[in-house]
Amino acid sequence: MNAPITLPMLPTRGKPGVVLTFRLALRELRGGLRGFYVFIACIALGVAAIAAVGSFASGLAEGLAREGGVVLGGDVAFVLIQREASTAERAFLASRGALSTVATMRAMVRTADGRTALVEVKAIDRAYPLYGTVVTEPAADLAELLALRDGAFGVAADPALLTRLDLRPGARLTIGSAAIELRAALVGEPDKLAGGIGFGPRLLMSEDALRATGLLQPGSLVRWLYRLRLPTSSTAVQTIDAAKVQFPDAGWEIRSRNNAAPQLERNVERFSQYLTLVGLAALLVGGIGVANSAKHFLDRKRDVIATMKSIGATGSRVVAVYFVEVLMLASLGIIVGLAAGAALPFCVAAFFGTIIPLPFAPALYPGQLALALTYGALTAATFTLWPLGRAHDVPVSALFRDEVAPQRRLPPPRYIAAVAIIATAFAVTAVAAAVDRKIAIIFIVAAVMVFGILRGIASLVMVAASRVPRPRTTILRLAISNIFRPGALTPTVMMSLGLGLALLVTVLEIDTNLSRQFTAALPERAPSFYFVDIPSNAVDQFDAFVRQEAPRAKLERVPMLRGRIIGARGVPAEELKPKPEAAWVLQSDRGITYTSEIPAGSRLVVGNWWAPDYSGPPLVSFEKHIADGLGLTIGDEITVNVLGRNFSARIANLRTVDWNSLGINFVLVFSPAAFNGAPHTEIATVTYPGGGTTSEETALLKAVTDVFPGVTAVRVKDALDTVAGIVMNLVLAVRAASSITLVAAVMVLGGALAAGHQHRVYDAVILKTLGATRLQLMAAYALEYLLLGLVTIVFGVAAGSIAGWRIVVDLMTLPFRWQGGPAIVAAVIAVVITMIFGLMGTWPVLGRKPAAVLRNL
């Protein structure tokens, strides 16, 4: 044996700092990733979802910004509704740079054999396009393609129109009173995005051709776009300012290339926010897995913790060491998540770049990645600090006594406070990063409530199970005692399965309600057609004709103008601070009407309606929710610009509107004499009692377009199909995003069951030693899962239905019908699958030989 040693005394007070904490954490990491796969996967999945959504949205925003000139069709665009620019206005625009004029409107085309289709007409001048190129099939010079030849103007049409009417280049069509010849398919249109959603395929023609159609009547719903290519883009602001000064009452909507497609940008922003919230939901669900992993990890490390404390480590040091270790492991998940999330936009661009109808600039967006990283780190910290805090008080005496089921205590107050602070930081980040903070707050509150309720239910179930009189059947007794015994799976299973089921049911309810809205039978009172651009001098003729052609249908007709709100209470519109839900009203021109009576579908809620013979100063009736959103009330004055003239009116009353009736509804309804002298057209709806048949509708469509070629017919079913197509694409995206959360829930559940199996080895071995068969034990576990599953189904269906209901009613403003059957069936299937997987994992555990385990007890 070696000689005795003598070493100098240790310093009386050393200050081992952060470096030692990291060093010890790194040594602990040598234990490998066992028990941390679910932890890492949960963090990676959530971070990937958020990073991907953020990067994708930034890619779109960047693409839109970069391609602003192409999207807008110029450096600056001036948009006028229902009227062309005056000579002075046009001269001003032409003096600032290269000018291109484009007119868009809806119209009907007819084939020689009488078939009709609604088209979105775009009439262009020779300067078009200022940016980008038009692609046609076959390729041709644009001016030549659209020129008048053999008595017909040339047009290029969206391939959809060619398919719908079975047309080939060379086909002759009629639009309004002009003959046109289809000469090419329109494959690429650089400024397509600026146009928004079209109800019909695009028809490209020359401005001369449009003028020849006779569709340009006073008050026709035509949109004139004047685009400018400026010598230098820096002159855009000066041009806009000069336009505002020289033509203060022009009523034009002015956009610059930096603001080319604000509606689209807002939609991208909003949708990415919803998807981010789904990503956050995945992180929160994954958080349970994170907490479970940390808890089981620390349970395994109990002896090591006690040992470290026995040789001088303080409780805070131990917590710090393990906190650093789990953060290192979380970093691994975060790195994987960030890499996957950052790569996704590049993959999308590589594989689907050509079919994305948006300018898209895949790149690394550090801001978005930093946000995802923050969420990942905060999730890891929030969900691990609680179980880690418990390590602070692990007694060293545990090394002297075998404790089968260590007592669960609350962590010391400092860790509870830290959890609260970090969770608050998570919530503040989520709200601060949100476009719509209200929705983010609702999400946070809902998440906290759901967590709280689920944990509360789990506790109730455990208390209830502990108080149930002991059943005589051994299996049932075992199943029930498994529910409330120390270390029971109940809280984890209820949290992960409950959240998963709630989400599943929420998505299902939204899905089915949305699908029903757009694909199920229309409400009986829904009209079959909107007829727009009915000349005001032909309304009697139109009425008589429709009544003759569709005697059983109900015809409603009102004057229709387009106007932009340019101010309220003396404040310019751009300085008003609307609530998000009302902002859209100020963003563009709106349909407005005037009438002496309360419109059908409206209900007066505040104030009085004007007298039928009212002829005093102009009054206006405002939709109540929008007025509230704009902060307006009775007596306030608003100014709208119609056809280049400003009209002011005082708010006389507020209405609520049943938008779901699909009837003619307006936010703004004016008193009859408000627009004296303003030319306008009328809009009509035709409603068949009980809904129109296809043959009835087709016949009426043909008859009206034959006799009134300038009137545009929008078939409601076709329009709804168009909208449904877009909505269902969104639903698909929501489903895909939600599936991430479901995957997280499944992983958490799988992790919990796997961890539970380790705990169960002990029970199983003891019970087998005492004579229990594997089948008996399996039956007990199956019963336990079933009992937990049943309670979770009740919660999942209830919480999911409530969430679905509020989202459908409040966010989507659609009617809600509870789809109980599918929800319950889905929940039951999910629980049964869970049970099967749980039992499949349990079977090998039961097969362990008792001796091997008993030797280690």
Next chain:
Amino acid sequence: MDDTSVAMGPYMPAVLLAGVNLSLGEGAARVHILKNVSLNIGRGEAVGLVGPSGSGKSTLLMVMAGLERPDKGQVMVAGQDIGTLDEDALARFRGRQIGIVFQSFHLIPTMTALENVAVPLELAGAPDAFVRARIELEAVGLAERIAHYPAQLSGGEQQRVALARALAPGPAILVADEPTGNLDETTGGEIIDLMFTRFAAQDMTLVLVTHDAPLARRCDRVIRLRSGHIEEEITTA
């Protein structure tokens, strides 16, 4: 007084227990384990605690090591009233003044032998922790095994590492709970020899819990416990 300082005057006992009472467990399961135990252990003394299972010897050891706080009574260790220390101060005090050897070794599986021995020194802020740890391991005959993990060591080797770890900070008191309980007789004997050699070489106090009568007799004094009382004290020297 500094919470980790040593104030051992010439007549100051290394361990002083006065009227120590301790009950463990909750409600109906609560058991009164130590009943009014008073005890003096002198500096440099080796004491063996013996007694039947459940007599309270391990609990008494834990009280001396500051791992359990008595419900009543005073515990002075190395001149420090450990009842006045909070948990963190107690942990630091333990790290410097008390070395513990467990029956089940309790090495940290993710650390090598060297690191296991260095940890208490690192925690105490010793800048030369690894140099000291290496010397300690050489002293217990494991110079060739310093890079091995516990799983790569035999039971006897693990207990040597544990002993080196306990001795590395130069504690005033070494407590050992059945240090040979998990070892075969030969290996156990070697460990005990090593322990007593190191005890003799260092100016420290040894308190040993054991069922092994010959081992107990190697101590200066044997204290027999029964039902939480000191039944008898035998001076062997």
